[in-house]
Amino acid sequence: MVARILGFSGGRYFYKKFRSTVISDIWPEVLFFTLVAVAVVLVSELTSTSLAVSSQMLTVLGTVLGLVISFRTSTAYERFAEGRKLWTSLAIWSRNLAQIIWIHVPFERVLDADTKKTQPHLEVVIEKKSMINLVQAYSVSVKHLLRGEAGVYYEDLYPLISFLPRFCTDIHKATEEDMLPLWKSSDMDYRKFKDTHVTTSLPPQSRAQSMPLPKMRESDETTTSEKYDTVKSHVSVVRPKRVKSFDPEALLPEIPSEHPLRPPRNPPDDSILDWIPFLRELRAHKGKDPYVAQASLKHSRTTTGRKIRPKAADSNVPMEITLFLSSYFISLMRKGLLTPASATAMNNAIIALEDTVINLERIKDTPLPFAYQAHLRMSVWLYLLLLPFQVEGALTWVTIPATAFASFLLLGFLEIGQEIENPFDYELNDLDLDHFCLAIERELHEITAHTTPAPDSFIFNEWNQPFAPADRRNAKAMMDDVEHAYHGVDSGMYHIRKTLLKSWREVDSMTRHKRS
Structure with a gap:
């Protein structure tokens, strides 16, 4: 689905910002209590009848009501914050599980020990990438589950x-x-x-028999070299167009x-x-x-x-995805492709994904008890209804804006608490679950973009200076210089330690702030 980026273009951005407030939710109630204040002031100021009453209860009730509303808002925000923390955990465990599948599960597999027949490399990569796609699908299915989309x-x-x-x-x-x-x-x-x-x-x-097979896009048939033949050498200075x-x-x-x-x-x-x-x-x-x-x-x-x-x-799609991930884990264990440490980490990651979803569902399916919400709202209404009668004697005509402001303040906090109590819907103040899922997608693709080369292929080259700043030679030059003291059979480690100690002294000296 093509999504529009709001940014600062046009009035749509400001409209969305205004809709994210609670004004559209509370204005009828604010208007009602303001009209009550208008009626009280008009009767008291324009007639001989005074509707003003003692304001002794105003301070006591206002303090208690403020504490209760504060507790209501704090409780709702805790649920909002916990939901965000759980989505962070979901991203972390998805990333960890993908790393275990992509790196710890071996690419080289022997199918027959007698004939030394190995499993094709492409087949292994397809298998691992497919399971990582399931990890990506897990977060997406959780998003739809929390939004009640079956x-x-x-x-x-x-x-x-x-x-x-x-x-x-x-x-x-x-x-x-x-x-x-x-x-x-x-x-x-x-x-x-x-x-x-x-x-x-x-x-x-x-x-499977009747549906057409998916077709490759024309852009996919183009080789990488053909795509970038026209790129200029100064492409880094070209500013990208705003999309x-x-x-x-x-x-x-x-x-x-x-x-x-x-x-x-x-x-x-x-x-x-x-x-x-x-x-x-x-x-x-x-x-x-x-x-x-x-x-x-x-x-x-x-x-x-x-x-x-x-x-x-409805089917619990995230749970069923974990069933397939667990089946894959068991198949790896039966084939002996996982070390005990990797097996434990993979099993813990799958269990953590399930625990995270259970906690997310707990937030979604456990609202604040209705009796508490109803009693609190009735208390606020009674307080605002009696407010003009208690302050009219001291404020006279100022009672009208004062009542409107008090109504806006108290009812706004009540509505905010109710809105963020379930932070997984489509309200503008809810968590951006689509953004979280796209972030997980980017991270998983970044993991699979690496070909997991052997450390020897990238450590001992001209671009690595492991002993800097004491010795700024690259790793390849140090390995080729067989006459250097580093290669001594008995004294080699001694000279390496001296170099590393010298590096520590230089780093310690140059990175500390010198005061005059």
């Missing part, structure tokens, strides 16, 4: 897991009832949102799908009802693309505001 048919998820098996038996004998939960849930989820514009989908069991949009899903594999893929990010469109909080529940959020099924079940509502519940239990 199934796997998304532009950023399906291309990464489409190779996983669909059936628990032989594909030629399997029926639709044999479909694994990962795909069965997606299939049932799609049926609830059939579109008349979409052509009849192919049956899952005929997908206003980007489409990260274009970098994923192009895999045909029997169902139309939904966009990776499908927030509800802005509507006039967004400015009227008590009417928001009546709106029916629909996808932006008429050819794409609705992305989020939590935004599906009937005309009466009732939520549409799925008829079947």
Whole structure:
């Protein structure tokens, strides 16, 4: 899905910033209490009847209410911060697992000890890269899980897991009832949102035989040398053009799908009802693309505001991905391809991924008790309702702006706490889960970009000066100078130690701040 970069271009940026505030959520309540203050002031100032009452309770109730609202906001922010920490943990463990698969799992494998037959290098790389793609798909599936988006048919998820098996038996004998939960849930989820514009989908069991194979892009057929033949030597001074949009899903594999893929990010469109909080529940959020099924079940509502519940239990896509990662781990153990330390690290990484998702679901599915929220809001309403009566005698006409400001302040903090309590939705103040997933994608591709060469191939060359600053010769020159004292059988280590001590003294002296 092509995403637009806001930046500072046009008024859309400022509109988004304004929508990220809570003004659109609290203005009806602020207006109501302001009108109450207007009525109290008009009656007290323009008639002989005074509505002013004693303000002795104002200080006591205001202090208690302020402490309770502060606790409410702090509790909500703790959930927001914990969600961010857990996504950091998800990125760390995804990176660690990818490094273990790419580096610790050996590339050289002997298939037959007698004939010394080895497994083709390309086959090993394809295997490891496919499993790392599953690690990338894990974070994407967690994003959709937290947003309440069922199934796997998304532009950023399906291309990464489409190779996983669909059936628990032989594909030629399997029926639709044999479909694994990962795909069965997606299939049932799609049926609830059939579109008349979409052509009849192919049956899952005929997908492998009937669906066309993905085609290579024309740009992929061009060799690297042809791509960069026209690059000028002074390309470093050319400033890149500012892009206003980007489409990260274009970098994923192009895999045909029997169902139309939904966009990776499908927030509800802005509507006039967004400015009227008590009417928001009546709106029916629909996808932006008429050819794409609705992305989020939590935004599906009937005309009466009732939520549409799925008829079947949704499949836990992240858990099923970890099942395949665990199966791969067991296969490596059976083949003896992992050392005990690497096996322990890989198993811990998979377990840590599962623990992180469980904690994320805990934040999402454990809201603040309704009784606490309702009692706190009723207390604020009663306080603001009685506020004009208590301050009118001292402030007179200033009671109106004072009540408006107090309403804006207290109700704003209440709404902020409620908004960031679940930081995984599409609200502008929620965590940017799409950004986190793209960051993990970049890191995993950076890991697999390295060919894991042997240390000898890059250590002993002309670009390495390991003993600097005491000895600024490169490693190759030191190894070639066999007459140097470093190569002495008995005294070699002594001279190396002297050089390293000299380096320490120079570094210690030159890096300390000298005061006059």
